[in-house]
Amino acid sequence: MYTSKIVGHSSYLPENILTNDDFSKFLDTSDEWIYSRTGIKQRHVSKVNTSVLCTNAANILLEKFNIDPLILDAIIVATSTPDYTIPSVSALVQGNIKASNAMAIDINSACSGFVFALSTADKYIKCGNYKNILVIGGEVTSKQLDYTDRTTSVLFGDGAGAILLQRTDDNTGIISEKLETHGDKHDFIVSGFTGVNNTLNKEDGYPYLSMKGRDVFNFVTRVVMKNIISTLENVNLTIDDIDFVVPHQANIRIIEVLARKLKCDPSKVFTNIDKVANTSAGSLPIILDEMFNNDSLTLGSKQNILLTAFGGGMSCGSLVITL
Ligand code: COA
Numbered sequence: 001m002y003t004s005k006i007v008g009h010s011s012y013l014p015e016n017i018l019t020n021d022d023f024s025k026f027l028d029t030s031d032e033w034i035y036s037r038t039g040i041k042q043r044h045v046s047k048v049n050t051s052v053l054c055t056n057a058a059n060i061l062l063e064k065f066n067i068d069p070l071i072l073d074a075i076i077v078a079t080s081t082p083d084y085t086i087p088s089v090s091a092l093v094q095g096n097i098k099a100s101n102a103m104a105i106d107i108n109s110a111c112s113g114f115v116f117a118l119s120t121a122d123k124y125i126k127c128g129n130y131k132n133i134l135v136i137g138g139e140v141t142s143k144q145l146d147y148t149d150r151t152t153s154v155l156f157g158d159g160a161g162a163i164l165l166q167r168t169d170d171n172t173g174i175i176s177e178k179l180e181t182h183g184d185k186h187d188f189i190v191s192g193f194t195g196v197n198n199t200l201n202k203e204d205g206y207p208y209l210s211m212k213g214r215d216v217f218n219f220v221t222r223v224v225m226k227n228i229i230s231t232l233e234n235v236n237l238t239i240d241d242i243d244f245v246v247p248h249q250a251n252i253r254i255i256e257v258l259a260r261k262l263k264c265d266p267s268k269v270f271t272n273i274d275k276v277a278n279t280s281a282g283s284l285p286i287i288l289d290e291m292f293n294n295d296s297l298t299l300g301s302k303q304n305i306l307l308t309a310f311g312g313g314m315s316c317g318s319l320v321i322t323l
Contacts, residue, residue: 004121009061009292010162010285011159013044020035049083051082051089054077054079057160074105075136077090077104078135079281088104109315111281111283111312112317113137117281134163136161139160139280141158141279142158156279176320177318186312188212189311191210191312224310239264270290
């Protein structure tokens with residue numbers, strides 16, 4: 001039976017940075033409020049659209065790992081902020097990087113998107129017809145933010161990251177997973193409303209991102225905790241068998257609560273939210289790239305990592321991956 005192994009990684013962050021102090025110049029907020037409640041100090045903000053960030057991340061990976069784009073069989077992009085409804089971001093990336101043998105699809109599972117996309121890529125590989133799949137998570141959430149709303153606009157940043165998954169038979173890759181959707185709570189995070197607009201009806205609605213922050217916080221600490229435990233128990237592992245927990249970077253207080261409830265050594269939980277804020281589907285590939293680059297993680301090392309993410313839908317998912 002085939003499994004899928006991580007053989008490449010990259011990330012791309014736009015050069016422009018908005019600090020908390022920058023926000024306090026046009027909103028009734030402060031660095032003290034934002035940092036103490038979220039752990040965020042700054043976020044990158046993009047002048048260009050999602051497909052450009054994803055293409056940049058893809059090109060960095062291809063160059064760094066000396067990959068010919070023609071060996072790619074598929075490109076899966078996790079995003080909830082596509083340039084267009086049609087074409088998909090993945091189709092744009094496929095054209096930009098000249099990966100003409102790759103089929104391309106987008107996955108929208110909000111901030112959980114990268115976990116859902118990695119799981120999907122893993123299943124394509126396990127079916128036997130796909131060998132090399134580029135999985136990208138990228139967002140320009142800034143274009144969906146209402147910059148007069150201090151409760152949401154300070155939380156998000158833009159960026160993209162990529163992972164190359166390759167078919168192998170050495171029992172590495174995703175060894176356990178649990179993905180969940182809680183559609184009854186879909187109103188906790190809402191963004192990008194496009195109403196009916198035709199000869200029969202015209203719907204008005206708020207097009208920007210809105211969030212019930214407290215409800216999201218409670219959802220995450222309750223549902224995600226159970227999701228993580230179940231993912232570990234599926235393969236008879238405990239948190240002590242995990243070398244690094246890599247959580248979606250949404251809020252440092254959520255990460256601390258999860259680590260405490262898991263009784264996880266804090267040194268096993270890496271965070272970069274202070275620098276990048278919540279980059280939604282970009283969050284996990286961006287932080288994974290940083291962890292590979294600072295030698296916390298090593299390709300082929302057989303380290304066990306637990307990826308966990310949550311977001312709009314509401315959705316959540318965890319993966320245990322052996323590198
Ligand atoms: N600056 C200053 N004050 C702010 C503020 C800001 N940026 N944002 C909100 N406030 C104010 C609110 O207006 C409110 O004021 P009021 O009491 O006068 O009405 C007060 O702070 C408390 O608001 P509340 O929303 O209850 O704060 P909180 O302690 O729950 O913290 C979050 C807000 C968003 C940081 C917190 O709920 C959270 O982290 N939720 C999870 C969000 C998340 O992770 N989303 C992404 C999921 S992928």
